[in-house]
Amino acid sequence: MQPNQFKVDVASKLKIVSLVSVGKHPQSGRVRRSDQDSRAVELGLKLTGDNRSGESLTVLHAGDPREQSLRSYAGMGLKSVRVLQLDPSADAILPLGQHLLQCGADIVLTGVRAESGESSGMVPYQLAEKLGWPIVPRVANIVSVEGGVAEVLQALPRGQRRSVMVQLPFIASVDSAAPEARQSAFGPASRALMDIEVVSASVDMTRESWEEVPARKRPKRLKVVKAKTAAERFKAATAKSQGEGGKVMKNESAVEQAQAIFDLLKEEGVLR
């Protein structure tokens, strides 16, 4: 998982689009670049050869072009950010899909979940369904792109990685396990061009009936003891967690004992 190990033979023709959204700091609530989206931009920058021009990488946003957080994406070394201008409450799927088809994207990178709005993580799936492209969720890295096939490393729980081969074009959502985004510089951020295209989109009517409040703390689940007598309650409160009594191998030889352990490890699938 070294950052500069991937091989891209058709990088000159490869067209990568990173979709970015407006982020929100989890503690302060301030507007910022979204963590996963900036990792998607970082991955795109690395795939396009890190030549600072970022010519084959398009960073695309659907929403308000005056949004300040877009500048912090641009500060990662982009010359321009493409913005499809529409009302922030509108449904962005249709214009985004059309734009991706028009510009002939090969790889579309998004975050797993937005940090603002509904944050359902459905945008990559709906785009994939609409365009008929495959989607690879939770990508940690793109190892190589050769002959129209990409080798992608997927982040699994417990720090594991899975290698997946996928045909271009495809959509990938970038996990928090992907390489961290580079710092955003103020100068390039203010110099970057906002390439605005005004599009029309239908307003999301369903969302208007929803009620949105700051998150309440979730109640902790109480441990309900269904004991009938005082002795059972006492036991439930003081008992150590003990298994139902497993298999004990006492008199076997070391070879047999090791074999039993080995078989259990294999059965549970932890030996790979």
Place this chain on the structure above:
Amino acid sequence: MSDHNSNDVLRRDPRAEWIARNRLHPLHGTVASSETAEVRGPSGLLRKNPHKVGFIGPNGIKRIDRLKGNAAATGKGRRSGAAKDVQLPLHKVENPDFYIVVVPDMVGGRLTAHDKDIIGQAHKLISGIDGNGAVLAVCFGQSKEEHFDTAGVDRLLLLDDESYEGYCPEQRLEALVQVESAYKPQFWLFPDSVNGGSDLGSRLAARIGERPAVQVWQADNQTVVCRGAGGTTDITRNTPRLLMLAEECADPIDETRHEAQSVTLDAAPVVVAQLRDRGQVAVDPNAISLAEAEFILSAGNGIHNWDQFHSAASVLGATEGASRVAVDDGFMPRFRQVGATGTWVTARIYLAVGISGAIQHMQGIGQCDKVIAINTDAGCDMVKRAALSVIGDSEAILGELIKLAEDFRAQQSAGGDRDAA
């Protein structure tokens, strides 16, 4: 006159009273048991004779059973657990009017706690709807789960063909689309987890054009409360047909037993997958943080050959852990310590070598699924907790284990070379 008097005068039998007082008297039982009727005092209160409570134990000492017949359950030893296994009442659903489909993650082939919460949520939704509803669980891949019935599964669709093995979201999606058309479920419930539930749910939502509610933590038939904006807001909205539920959204089923009747599906068409699974890649196990490692090899005071321990960990591909003693003695770094003062681990397999199991250490491994113990003491706490305990010299057993693992790795690489050739 004298007759009349004889009725009035209370005649006492001093001998009988004496026998009744003397519980060691051979005739005591006959006298004491003669009065069985309840005695009411002058104000109508029930009077208990404290002398008659309890029974005489084998040594002639009075014993009072204050556990009301539950004493057997508190008995010691392993047998008590088996004796307490009570048969829960069976909840039967014949000819269900509607279905609620749950697609559990089945990590390692077993229902997770998250899956069980979601099955509990499904039953909560059913109780709010008129008519007979059944929970249909759709499980992919090989299943090792034995307790679908007590988890609350009414109907079980087990898809364990070869085509569903490994990472094949497109094939699984096709099967779910078939389920959608065959059962027309009232609700689809997915765990909103990184183990694949959220991926599959999003795919299905996009395919059937349903707008899902994600990160749901409260749900009934009318409204759901879900987290939005990266977990910083609560959105209250109408309940959609497809829900992806957070952990601990509802309580798991624990008072009933269900049928877990298997159902079948007309074979789903085999799709041409655009994603090709190349399997998991090897990651450095010691780079994974101890708290989220899947397989931990942990060392305690019983380890003398530390080089052997490290080589065992590397050949098995396990993350290294240690007990407090091993850390205090300087054999392992502090961040490897497992237990109350160290890291609380969540491993699926915890292999404890030479750890007898102090309570602080047992707290740290409370969330582990399977514990394997290698120890010289058969009576220690770790052996009681372990699913498999091996009593013997840790150095000899680890040596054999390393040999087995090396053979396995050699076979693996030989097989890999053959595939490549």
